[in-house]
Amino acid sequence: MTKEEALRIVIGAVEQLNDELDAPIEVGPHTKLFGADAVIDSLSLVSVIVDVEMEVSDAMGKPISLTDDQAMNQTVSPFTDPDALADYIVTLAD
Amino acid sequence: MQLQGRFVDLRPLRPDDAELTYRWRTSARARLLNDGASTVAQQEAWIRNRPASELNFIICRKDAVAVGMLSLVGIDKVNRHAETGRFLIGDEDGVRGLPAAVEAMKLLYGIAFDTLGLVRIYGTIASENRRMIKWQRYLGMREEGRMRRHYFIDGSFQDAMMLGLLVEEYRAEALPRMNALIGMATGAQA
Numbered sequence: 001m002t003k004e005e006a007l008r009i010v011i012g013a014v015e016q017l018n019d020e021l022d023a024p025i026e027v028g029p030h031t032k033l034f035g036a037d038a039v040i041d042s043l044s045l046v047s048v049i050v051d052v053e054m055e056v057s058d059a060m061g062k063p064i065s066l067t068d069d070q071a072m073n074q075t076v077s078p079f080t081d082p083d084a085l086a087d088y089i090v091t092l093a094d
Numbered sequence: 095m096q097l098q099g100r101f102v103d104l105r106p107l108r109p110d111d112a113e114l115t116y117r118w119r120t121s122a123r124a125r126l127l128n129d130g131a132s133t134v135a136q137q138e139a140w141i142r143n144r145p146a147s148e149l150n151f152i153i154c155r156k157d158a159v160a161v162g163m164l165s166l167v168g169i170d171k172v173n174r175h176a177e178t179g180r181f182l183i184g185d186e187d188g189v190r191g192l193p194a195a196v197e198a199m200k201l202l203y204g205i206a207f208d209t210l211g212l213v214r215i216y217g218t219i220a221s222e223n224r225r226m227i228k229w230q231r232y233l234g235m236r237e238e239g240r241m242r243r244h245y246f247i248d249g250s251f252q253d254a255m256m257l258g259l260l261v262e263e264y265r266a267e268a269l270p271r272m273n274a275l276i277g278m279a280t281g282a283q284a
Binding site: 017020021022023032034035036037038039040041042043044045046047049050051067068071072077079 | 191226232
């Protein structure tokens with residue numbers, strides 16, 4: 001999977017949140033997903049994780065987990081923003 | 095009963111929470127929950143009349159600001175099950191970047207499975223409440239059934255999704271995932 005494909009999936013999942021949030025968020029590669037400057041809460045983050053896991057698993061033809069020990073042990077959190085998550089997804093394809 | 099987490103605490107729901115919880119329950123984000131009280135006075139009366147078979151909590155940040163609520167109801171110590179419900183993050187802005195929802199749920203599951211020794215918790219969610227369904231499934235709940243046209247919300251009927259979690263599923267699946275999300279936030283704060 002290429003970085004562009006992964007980024008499209010992640011941004012699509014974050015954009016879907018806007019259907020359910022009171023105040024829509026602006027979504028881009030550097031939208032903060034977690035940490036002190038995050039624009040969403042953990043309920044919404046889980047929604048993104050579920051959607052991304054499902055779509056990436058379908059695309060790769062194998063189940064992937066974004067919250068296993070490997071993800072948790074990354075120097076830079078994969079959930080910092082869509083760009084970081086897309087980078088991490090690409091490593092799962094290797 | 096008061097429970098302390100890394101990012102949030104759970105404290106008992108009190109009558110003086112009536113105005114705040116009424117405001118949350120009548121906000122747009124609560125539109126997919128069951129109808130509640132129609133006035134603050136009704137909400138206060140409802141809080142005062144909670145039975146002993148329920149544990150109703152306010153979710154507070156560590157600075158004591160109330161940000162949400164959740165409950166364990168229908169606690170059945172004979173059959174060792176209970177229903178989770180009334181889960182609502184009332185102050186979304188106040189919990190951005192915090193694993194408030196996941197840690198609150200972890201504290202509640204801890205009461206259910208570790209303190210009370212229950213073997214099963216369950217709940218129903220309106221079928222259009224997709225974010226909450228995804229949330230509960232991610233945290234280990236299994237779909238056990240569907241009650242057709244069970245809720246009348248926003249002028250139309252919705253099915254009720256019936257979800258359940260057994261104690262072994264909690265330990266094998268829910269707890270590691272909750273710890274991972276909380277750990278991730280702890281790392282982000284460090």
